[in-house]
Amino acid sequence: MTPAGAPARSRSVAIAGLLAAGFVLLALLGSLVVPHDPLAVDLAHRFEAPTLAHLLGTDHLGRDILSRLIAGARTTLGSVLVVLALVLALGLSVGGLSGMLGGRIDAVLMRLCDVFLTVPTFVLALFMIGALGTGLVNVVAAIVLSHWAWYARIVRGLVLELKTRDYVLAARIAGAPRLAIFVEHVLPGVVPPLAALATLDIGHMALHVAGLSFLGLGVQPPTPEWGVMINDARAFFWTRPLLVIWPGLAIALAVLAFNRLGDALRDRLDPTLVAGRGL
Amino acid sequence: MLRFVAARLALIPPMLLGVSLLVFLVLRLGAGDPALDYLRLSQVPPTDAALADARAMLGLDRPLAVQYLDWLWRALRGDFGLSYATRRPVLPELLGYLPATLELAGTALAVSLALSLPLGAWAAGHRGGWQDRLVRGIAVLGVSLPNFWVAFLLVVVFSVGLGWLPPLGRGTVLHLVMPALAICLMSLSVNARLLRASMLEAAGSRHVLYARLRGLPEGAVMRRHVVRNALVPVVTATGMHVGELLGGALVVETIFAWPGVGRYAVSAIYDRDYPVIQCFTLVMTVVFVLCNLAVDIAYAWLDPRIRLGREAA
Numbered sequence: 001m002t003p004a005g006a007p008a009r010s011r012s013v014a015i016a017g018l019l020a021a022g023f024v025l026l027a028l029l030g031s032l033v034v035p036h037d038p039l040a041v042d043l044a045h046r047f048e049a050p051t052l053a054h055l056l057g058t059d060h061l062g063r064d065i066l067s068r069l070i071a072g073a074r075t076t077l078g079s080v081l082v083v084l085a086l087v088l089a090l091g092l093s094v095g096g097l098s099g100m101l102g103g104r105i106d107a108v109l110m111r112l113c114d115v116f117l118t119v120p121t122f123v124l125a126l127f128m129i130g131a132l133g134t135g136l137v138n139v140v141a142a143i144v145l146s147h148w149a150w151y152a153r154i155v156r157g158l159v160l161e162l163k164t165r166d167y168v169l170a171a172r173i174a175g176a177p178r179l180a181i182f183v184e185h186v187l188p189g190v191v192p193p194l195a196a197l198a199t200l201d202i203g204h205m206a207l208h209v210a211g212l213s214f215l216g217l218g219v220q221p222p223t224p225e226w227g228v229m230i231n232d233a234r235a236f237f238w239t240r241p242l243l244v245i246w247p248g249l250a251i252a253l254a255v256l257a258f259n260r261l262g263d264a265l266r267d268r269l270d271p272t273l274v275a276g277r278g279l
Numbered sequence: 280m281l282r283f284v285a286a287r288l289a290l291i292p293p294m295l296l297g298v299s300l301l302v303f304l305v306l307r308l309g310a311g312d313p314a315l316d317y318l319r320l321s322q323v324p325p326t327d328a329a330l331a332d333a334r335a336m337l338g339l340d341r342p343l344a345v346q347y348l349d350w351l352w353r354a355l356r357g358d359f360g361l362s363y364a365t366r367r368p369v370l371p372e373l374l375g376y377l378p379a380t381l382e383l384a385g386t387a388l389a390v391s392l393a394l395s396l397p398l399g400a401w402a403a404g405h406r407g408g409w410q411d412r413l414v415r416g417i418a419v420l421g422v423s424l425p426n427f428w429v430a431f432l433l434v435v436v437f438s439v440g441l442g443w444l445p446p447l448g449r450g451t452v453l454h455l456v457m458p459a460l461a462i463c464l465m466s467l468s469v470n471a472r473l474l475r476a477s478m479l480e481a482a483g484s485r486h487v488l489y490a491r492l493r494g495l496p497e498g499a500v501m502r503r504h505v506v507r508n509a510l511v512p513v514v515t516a517t518g519m520h521v522g523e524l525l526g527g528a529l530v531v532e533t534i535f536a537w538p539g540v541g542r543y544a545v546s547a548i549y550d551r552d553y554p555v556i557q558c559f560t561l562v563m564t565v566v567f568v569l570c571n572l573a574v575d576i577a578y579a580w581l582d583p584r585i586r587l588g589r590e591a592a
Binding site: 207 | 556
């Protein structure tokens with residue numbers, strides 16, 4: 001980067017960090033600050049323009065849009081965080097096993113990954129929902145099952161590289177058990193680049209959750225979720241485009257914040273690792 | 280080069296076999312009972328006798344391995360069975376919808392490349408200037424906006440507001456503009472950013488310095504040594520984007536009433552119409568695999584070590 005661009009860059013990263021922290025706080029504590037009950041139907045006040053009582057107006061059932069957006073942060077971002085935790089757990093264990101043990105186990109696990117990576121991610125997620133059924137829990141499972149192989153592959157690659165380092169060889173010669181070597185010497189090298197990749201993927205996965213819900217395959221109404229809100233608003237979109245615009249803006253801002261943060265992390269930690277993935 | 284292509288081709292059948300096993304097993308061991316769903320979609324009350332009949336008819340009473348081999352053998356000859364919902368053969372029905380989806384995803388890919396390459400090169404050429412900042416800004420936004428939401432915004436502006444573009448349907452080039460733009464935004468942004476970065480990297484490398492020192496004209500240096508090398512990561516990334524573009528097409532089709540596989544697949548998934556889900560997953564995988572084969576070949580052609588048969592280890 002040019003020196004002149006550096007302050008603007010760190011400022012935008014700081015803003016993104018604040019925004020991301022704000023979204024996480026909303027997801028955790030949103031129920032304390034919602035102005036109205038996000039599920040309360042009030043047909044007498046449908047399609048209200050923004051007022052002081054309803055800062056962003058009301059939807060086709062008279063529900064407060066701001067409250068639904070805040071509650072939606074919990075559904076959308078909460079499910080993404082669960083997905084991420086599961087994907088990291090699966091990726092670390094499969095990739096770690098594969099890389100540490102090598103040999104036949106490595107070959108079998110990697111062929112399994114190959115099969116999962118052969119199907120386009122979104123098609124695989126759709127297929128998993130077809131097998132498991134719709135709903136929030138199944139969407140989480142579908143996205144985990146369509147993403148874990150990427151992580152297993154990357155973890156394995158990192159493990160193989162770290163295994164050749166002198167300090168790991170020294171630990172092996174000293175007779176340390178393989179599990180101890182993995183936990184004490186390899187894992188610390190795997191975590192930072194993985195953290196950058198995971199942060200970058202938060203946005204990507206949020207788009208998947210919202211996209212599946214938008215198609216009516218994910219979170220089911222009346223649960224407040226950003227993709228569901230866009231799907232709900234579709235029917236009235238010609239006359240009331242604002243109903244579609246608010247939840248989309250929420251998704252875009254959240255994804256933007258986490259992407260910016262992930263970029264910054266990646267630039268600091270390892271510029272070469274994640275670049276090839278391109279997404 | 281031929282050996283390289285043959286090696287890549289040989290990898291495809293075992294991968295597809297693996298996917299077919301995955302698709303078969305997950306659906307069979309998944310949450311539902313195909314016989315029950317078959318009866319539901321046929322609107323037959325699920326009595327014990329009806330369930331037993333359906334199981335026998337669908338062959339679900341046989342051992343799992345026999346079912347798989349039988350299904351695989353038929354699938355290899357293009358017979359994926361009848362849709363539970365429409366009672367028509369699945370593959371012809373799916374292939375009827377497929378061209379519209381491929382047209383959309385293909386256009387999106389073309390638009391992505393046609394816009395991202397000049398944008399990336401422009402940004403690299405004006406490093407640090409307003410052009411660079413503009414392109415980087417577009418790229419940051421492009422990977423963050425949900426494609427289905429962008430589609431709605433485009434309709435608001437260009438159909439509702441300006442009345443320039445038709446909001447629904449397929450037919451003319453004008454119908455393609457908004458869905459293709461909405462889908463390609465992600466790939467466009469990633470490619471522009473990637474080309475910018477790799478052009479800057481290539482421009483700073485020693486072989487480019489040497490080319491300049493030899494007194495090659497600037498145009499030739501750019502063409503032969505900078506752009507050509509910088510394209511390699513873009514080609515790799517494009518292979519990954521194909522999946523994303525296909526997925527985008529499936530989502531955006533529902534907004535523009537685009538007659539592709541998206542709506543067909545989504546209703547099949549909603550209905551748990553197993554034969555359609557199986558066929559859809561496999562056909563999309565084949566499309567994806569073939570696109571990636573094309574990308575691998577393009578990649579090999581760009582890399583002289585592979586093109587000239589001296590494969591890098």
